[in-house]
Amino acid sequence: MRVIIFSWEYPPRVVGQLSGYVNSLSDQLAADKVEVNVVTYDDHSTSLTQEPSGVKTARVTNPVKTHIGVLTWVLTLNQEVERAAANIFYDSNKQVDLIDVYDWHFIPAAVTLKNGLGIPFVFSVETIEDHRSPNSNTSYNMAIKSIEWLGFYEAKSVSVKSEWMRDEIERIYKVPKEKITVISTKPDSWIKEVQKLYNSVSETKKNER
Amino acid sequence: MKDKLTVMMLSWEFPPRVIGGISPHIYFLSKALSKQDVNVYVITCDFPGAPAHENIDGVEVYRIDSYKNPSPDFATWVYLMNMNMQKETAALTRKIADKIDLFHAHDWLVANAGIGLKHVFRKPLLVTMHSTEMGRRDGLHTTAEKMIHETEAWLTYEAWKVICCSNYMIGHVKYAFGLPSDKLVMVPNGVNINCYEDLDADLQDFRSKFALAEEKIVLFVGRLVYEKGVHILINAVPKILSKVNAKFIIVGSGYMKEQLLNIVRSMGLEHKVLFEGFLDEATLLKLQKCADVSVVPSLFEPFGIVALEAMAAQSPVVASDTGGLSEIIEHEVTGVKVYPNNPDSLAWGVTKVLQDDGYAKRLRDSAYRRVQDRYDWEKIAQQTKRIYEGVLGEYSKSFWA
Numbered sequence: 001m002r003v004i005i006f007s008w009e010y011p012p013r014v015v016g017q018l019s020g021y022v023n024s025l026s027d028q029l030a031a032d033k034v035e036v037n038v039v040t041y042d043d044h045s046t047s048l049t050q051e052p053s054g055v056k057t058a059r060v061t062n063p064v065k066t067h068i069g070v071l072t073w074v075l076t077l078n079q080e081v082e083r084a085a086a087n088i089f090y091d092s093n094k095q096v097d098l099i100d101v102y103d104w105h106f107i108p109a110a111v112t113l114k115n116g117l118g119i120p121f122v123f124s125v126e127t128i129e130d131h132r133s134p135n136s137n138t139s140y141n142m143a144i145k146s147i148e149w150l151g152f153y154e155a156k157s158v159s160v161k162s163e164w165m166r167d168e169i170e171r172i173y174k175v176p177k178e179k180i181t182v183i184s185t186k187p188d189s190w191i192k193e194v195q196k197l198y199n200s201v202s203e204t205k206k207n208e209r
Numbered sequence: 210m211k212d213k214l215t216v217m218m219l220s221w222e223f224p225p226r227v228i229g230g231i232s233p234h235i236y237f238l239s240k241a242l243s244k245q246d247v248n249v250y251v252i253t254c255d256f257p258g259a260p261a262h263e264n265i266d267g268v269e270v271y272r273i274d275s276y277k278n279p280s281p282d283f284a285t286w287v288y289l290m291n292m293n294m295q296k297e298t299a300a301l302t303r304k305i306a307d308k309i310d311l312f313h314a315h316d317w318l319v320a321n322a323g324i325g326l327k328h329v330f331r332k333p334l335l336v337t338m339h340s341t342e343m344g345r346r347d348g349l350h351t352t353a354e355k356m357i358h359e360t361e362a363w364l365t366y367e368a369w370k371v372i373c374c375s376n377y378m379i380g381h382v383k384y385a386f387g388l389p390s391d392k393l394v395m396v397p398n399g400v401n402i403n404c405y406e407d408l409d410a411d412l413q414d415f416r417s418k419f420a421l422a423e424e425k426i427v428l429f430v431g432r433l434v435y436e437k438g439v440h441i442l443i444n445a446v447p448k449i450l451s452k453v454n455a456k457f458i459i460v461g462s463g464y465m466k467e468q469l470l471n472i473v474r475s476m477g478l479e480h481k482v483l484f485e486g487f488l489d490e491a492t493l494l495k496l497q498k499c500a501d502v503s504v505v506p507s508l509f510e511p512f513g514i515v516a517l518e519a520m521a522a523q524s525p526v527v528a529s530d531t532g533g534l535s536e537i538i539e540h541e542v543t544g545v546k547v548y549p550n551n552p553d554s555l556a557w558g559v560t561k562v563l564q565d566d567g568y569a570k571r572l573r574d575s576a577y578r579r580v581q582d583r584y585d586w587e588k589i590a591q592q593t594k595r596i597y598e599g600v601l602g603e604y605s606k607s608f609w610a
Contacts, residue, residue, distance in 0.1 A: 063363040066355040068284060075288035076360065079321055083328040090331065108292045109325075116299030116329040139279035143289060146278050 002035040002092055003198060004085055004099045004119075006106035010040035010057070018102055018126050028191045030054040034198075039084045039106075041077060058084040071143055074105050081109040089117055097202040098156070100124055104144060107151035114154060120205050122197065123155035125165060130172050149173055156201045159183050159194075214597055215248035215308050217298065217326075219319040221290070223253035223270060230398075230514060231315050231339055237399055241590035243267035247597070248308070252298045252322075254290065273297040284353050291321035298326055310601055311335060311369075317342070317357055320364040327367060331609040333600050336368040337396075338378065340511060343385050362386045369600045372593075374398040374512045375533035381511075394596055399586040400517040408498050416499045419483065420456035425563045427455050428500035428524065430493065430515050431507075433463030438506035438529060440465065441552050443472050446482060448556035453563045455501075457482040460493060497522035501569070502562045508549055510534050516544070517584050520576040525569045527558040543576040 005026055009019040026036045030053045042059035049057050060080035067073040089096050099121040101110045110121040129144045152158060152173050158180045160166050166180045183193045218239060222232040239249045249268045254275035255261065263270050273294050280286035302309050313335045314323030327334035342349065342357040349355050365371050365386045371393050373379045379393050420426050427449070431437040439459065446457055459469075459482065466484065473482045488496070497503065503519035503526050510532035517537060519526045526544035528534045538544035545562060548554040562569050582588065604610055 063366075064356060064359040066352055066359055068353050068356055069281065071281070071285050072288050072356060075285075075292060076321060076363075078292075079325045079328070082325045086328045086331070108295070111292075112295045112299045112325055112329060115296055116303050116326070118303065138281070140281045140285075142278050143280065143285070146276075146289075147292075 001097050001198065001202060002037070002095055003029065004037045004039060004088055004096060005102070006039050006081060006085075006099060006110060007102040008041050008105040010038055010059075013040070013042055016126075021126075022102060025191070025194065026055045027051075027053040029195070032191065032195065034195070037088050039081055039088075056088075058088070060084050069140065071140065075108065078106060078109040078112075081106050082112055085109065085113055085119075086117070089113075089119065097205065098122060098198060100159075100198070101151065101155075102126060104129070104148045104151060107147050107154075111150060111154045118205075120156040120201050121154070122157050122159055122201055123151040124159045125169065126161075128169065128172070131168070152179075155179075156204065157181060157197060159197055161185060213246060213248050214594070214601070215250070215310050216242070216313050216597060217250045217252060217302065217309050217311070218313045218315070219294065219298070219323050219326075220251065220253050220315045221275075221287075221318040223251055223272075225259050226254060226256040229339075230512075234337075234339070234398060235315060237401060237586045238590060238593065239268040240266050241399075241586040242593060244587065245590045245594050247590075247594055250301070250309075252294060252301070254294075271297070271301060282353070284357060287318055288321060291319060294319065295322040295325045298322060299329060302326065302330055311597060311604075313337070314364065314368075315339060317361045317364055320360050324364065324367045333369040333604045334367055335370050335372065335596070335600065336364050337372040337374075338365065338382050339374065341382065341385050344381060344509075344511060358385075365392075368392075369604070370394050370596060372396050372596065375536055377532045377536065378511050396589055396592050396596070397584055398512050398514055398517070399589045400514065400521045400580060400584050402521045402580060402585060404494055405498055405522045408495055412495065412499060415495050419458060419496070419499070423454055425453060425455040425501040426496075426499055427457045427559060427563075428460070428496060428503045428519075429458070429506075430460045430497070430503070430518075431505070432461050433459070433465045433469060435465065436507060436509040437461075437463075438508045438550065440469060440472070441506040441508075441529075441550060441555055442504050443469055443482070444552035445556040445559065446473075446478060447476060448552065449559050449563075450478070450481065452560045455481070455563060458485060458496065458500075459483065460485045460488050460496065462486050494522070497524055500524040502527055502559055504555070504559060505529065505534060506547075506549075506555055507531060507534060513537055517580060520544070520573075520580045521584075523573045523577050525562045525572040526576065527555065527562060529555070539579070542572075543579045544572055 007022040009015040011023050029036045036055045038057045043061045046059050046061050062077045064076045096119050099110050102124050113119050133141050152175045169175050181197050220235045222228045224236050242249050251270045255272040261272050276289040311333045312326050315337050316339050323334050349358050379395050503524045505516045505528035512533035516526050516528050528538050529549035530546040531549045538546050540546040545558040547558040
């Protein structure tokens with residue numbers, strides 16, 4: 001199995017908890033013989049690397065340096081994410097089973113890759129805009145929510161870390177419960193649950209061919 | 210290998226959505242390319258009442274959901290719209306698998322979509338730069354302007370070739386983005402010659418609504434803004450009237466209108482200078498056809514389409530020697546060039562054309578021939594197709610092919 005993970009933070013870039021989580025997830029997957037490519041953002045070390053664990057990374061920077069907000073920054077960075085992912089796709093003879101996208105930032109790229117190249121994606125949710133910015137319905141927040149909505153709509157599957165989050169996504173975005181998988185945080189089983197989810201997404205992809 | 214070249218054109222405007230010059234440009238270019246045996250898909254923003262998909266003379270037009278939620282500002286909307294455009298174009302490109310040969314983007318407004326699609330499908334990207342943020346704003350002053358400028362730079366960097374509509378724009382774009390010369394190609398803008406045919410029937414009647422039989426018609430068409438130099442023409446009016454009897458017809462609107470009206474009133478020439486505001490297309494075409502001279506006194510002009518329209522309408526042109534106009538007009542052959550920002554020079558040019566019918570006829574005849582062999586959409590489509598073929602030839606030797 002070959003998986004691409006999209007995350008806007010990955011060591012050495014640490015913004016919140018996501019960085020560490022994606023790091024241990026990708027290492028664990030690699031240890032279990034899954035071929036893992038992490039596509040992430042970094043302004044300085046933008047070459048392709050291979051970690052000791054076997055995880056391959058592609059760090060992309062934003063080709064446009066001056067921005068008026070996070071939205072314009074994210075939306076231009078997405079093209080570089082697409083470029084990195086497309087390179088992995090073509091270099092692996094078009095054998096990419098799925099993309100696992102962490103939070104909304106790189107949803108636009110995942111959606112284009114799904115529609116253009118037929119790679120399904122999992123939308124893995126750490127937090128959602130409605131919780132980060134409660135009661136804010138400015139056009140700026142709405143745009144982020146609409147990108148999250150697009151992600152829920154286009155994703156083959158949604159993964160969360162708690163039943164509470166599953167219920168919140170169902171309540172706010174009207175996503176059917178069957179589409180959302182709760183990955184437990186138990187040290188002995190979480191990686192198996194992630195792989196089970198990956199397998200089910202990759203199986204449906206094969207059946208659709 | 211399939212026999213027909215297929216291009217996917219990306220534009221934020223296409224008729225009936227008309228915001229600026231890109232919309233008619235894509236409309237005529239696509240139709241003319243289709244006649245040159247090129248498969249053309251146009252992906253553009255939706256418009257109330259226009260169908261999501263239609264075929265116009267062989268051109269497949271798809272109108273995408275252009276992001277309807279409120280946006281914080283125009284530039285952010287552009288990037289959000291590009292997200293949708295990219296998604297829908299990707300799905301369409303996949304559906305018509307292996308058929309797309311290249312993507313052709315027009316201006317920064319579709320930069321993200323064009324660049325993303327290039328990498329996802331590994332097909333060459335071409336861009337036509339119709340204008341630049343630096344030129345529009347006369348420099349880069351705000352964060353938003355710098356961001357747009359950098360987006361333009363990124364787009365020209367990712368493009369295989371950058372097409373500009375005049376040598377003036379080639380020079381400007383080369384300087385603005387530091388591009389190598391061999392990346393830039395000049396293909397002029399075109400003009401539709403056919404729309405001026407079959408207008409002769411009631412032209413005398415039509416003319417008499419604007420001018421007396423003994424008055425010559427001097428026509429200005431353009432926005433009433435500083436860079437278009439309409440105030441230079443107003444200042445030249447008394448100088449011209451001292452030599453020739455004429456009526457000055459000003460078509461267009463803009464922030465200078467009141468100021469210009471006041472100048473005309475203070476000169477006591479309200480009966481000689483008519484401000485017509487915006488006119489419908491049929492009336493405008495007839496006026497251009499009737500004009501004894503068409504004046505383009507611009508101070509800044511990347512291309513100067515209005516001069517070409519006058520030439521196609523067989524109206525003699527007097528234009529200031531600046532920007533794209535300098536290339537369109539060959540002095541005393543296809544028109545008269547005058548010093549920019551100089552009412553005396555402008556008056557000299559206009560008077561010369563109006564006083565010498567033989568001279569005016571020579572200008573209009575050679576201008577019309579020039580339009581036919583250089584600015585005809587058929588010729589422009591042939592040139593564009595050759596650029597496509599050249600790029601595909603280079604591409605076929607790359608590791609992407």
